[in-house]
Amino acid sequence: MTTARIVGRADTAEYYFVERCHVLEHWNRADDPHSSIARIRVEPGTTTRLHSLRGTSERYVILQGRGTMFAGDLAPSEVGPGDTVFIPADAPQRIANTGDGDLIFLAICTPRFVPECYQDLEADG
Template sequence: MPTFTTTEDCPEYYFEERCYIRELLNSEQTPGLSIAQARVLPGVTTVLHALKGTEVYYILSGEGVAEVGEERSTVTAGMLVHILPGKAQCIYNSGKEDLVFLAICSPRFLPEDYQSLGD
């Protein structure tokens, strides 16, 4: 894994959660951490899901509503959403622009640690 990476080095792909993902850091060399840039289109809600590990959303741009367990909050650029292991979560893009955020996972995100709780 290179020491320096740009977003151009990390191709964006569509994930079944109904968002676009760009894996910025997700490697066996850093098992304790992964960082992805997520992009949710206007009017879209991601699939309700849970992870085995801790996840943090850091909102870069756009606006939305994050749901974590029983809590809901409007989120905008500069906000942080802390999600404990096993908590149900989703995010809705309530704005007119793409909602873009970093999804920081500890330990690193692995597909087998993802549990869909909805459709």
């Protein structure tokens, strides 16, 4: 990608993902394979499916709500607004919304998220 650009919010729509969360892709383009940015919304009382991203590292930047993060060898950890979680490529991960409202965070992936990298690790998945 060699040209500057602005992607407006009207260019994207939130969708429900099988992981048990709602996704709004802010940036995920084939012509910029180095990274992607999505806003993730997890409803109260919901825990996302245990999964890993094959060959893709991820950072969660918590914007709103409270949760418990489970990632790789990290002990289960409480997270809230302003916290950033680094998840190495291929590490098992999930997050539980422990608050009364939506848990909202940015998921920044390197390289960019593609559906083929998503690996469901739950027994029924």
